[in-house]
Amino acid sequence: MTKPNRAPTTRPAQQKKPRAKSASRLAPAVTPTPTPKPKLPKSPTGIQGLDEILDGGLPTGRPTLICGGPGCGKTLLAMEFVVRGATLYDEPGVFMAFEEAARDLSQNVASIGFDLDELIRRKKLVLDIVRIDHQDIEESGAFDLEGLFIRLGHAIDSIGAKRVVLDTIESLFSDLPKFHDPA
Ligand SMILES: Nc1ncnc2c1ncn2[C@@H]1O[C@H](COP(=O)(O)OP(=O)(O)OP(=O)(O)O)[C@@H](O)[C@H]1O
Ligand SMILES: [Mg+2]
Numbered sequence: 001m002t003k004p005n006r007a008p009t010t011r012p013a014q015q016k017k018p019r020a021k022s023a024s025r026l027a028p029a030v031t032p033t034p035t036p037k038p039k040l041p042k043s044p045t046g047i048q049g050l051d052e053i054l055d056g057g058l059p060t061g062r063p064t065l066i067c068g069g070p071g072c073g074k075t076l077l078a079m080e081f082v083v084r085g086a087t088l089y090d091e092p093g094v095f096m097a098f099e100e101a102a103r104d105l106s107q108n109v110a111s112i113g114f115d116l117d118e119l120i121r122r123k124k125l126v127l128d129i130v131r132i133d134h135q136d137i138e139e140s141g142a143f144d145l146e147g148l149f150i151r152l153g154h155a156i157d158s159i160g161a162k163r164v165v166l167d168t169i170e171s172l173f174s175d176l177p178k179f180h181d182p183a
Pocket of ligand 2: 074
């Protein structure tokens with residue numbers, strides 16, 4: 001057998017690289033041990049992508065403020081949080097609305113498959129529409145939230161609610177002169 005002819009190869013002269021001193025010779029190997037982060041209990045919103053971003057959901061037992069311009073989806077997000085809580089996680093919810101009528105809310109979310117009337121009937125949801133007469137408040141000069149808290153507490157107790165939405169906090173104060181002029 002003859003060896004196949006090969007084209008002569010020319011290899012550039014290789015320079016010997018200075019060998020790096022092994023780290024193990026310099027210092028003993030230290031394996032960093034990750035410190036476990038303390039876990040904050042979370043309540044899943046039921047909105048898959050959002051729960052991934054939030055590392056499990058919204059912090060349980062704490063208020064979360066949702067901010068954004070008109071029409072950006074605050075009400076829909078809050079409604080989904082309550083509806084998914086009731087349907088997926090057995091956590092009844094109270095949705096207290098200061099701006100929208102119950103019928104508007106129900107109609108809006110019916111088209112995305114949420115049946116609010118059914119949840120209300122099964123005592124999984126309380127939809128409480130609160131009308132605040134700012135003119136009355138300005139005339140009487142008195143404004144405190146005690147009555148509202150009693151009403152909210154009653155709604156929570158009536159179904160053992162675990163999730164509560166106030167839509168929106170801003171409307172409680174927006175028409176009051178002090179809200180615009182803190183001085
Ligand atoms: N079922 C639906 N199907 C499609 N679009 C909808 C539905 N319900 C609401 N929208 C639209 O989704 C957007 C978000 O509405 P949403 O009421 O949640 O906004 P928002 O941030 O609460 O607004 P605002 O500040 O005025 O209260 C709006 O443009 C609304 O018209
Ligand atoms: Mg809204």
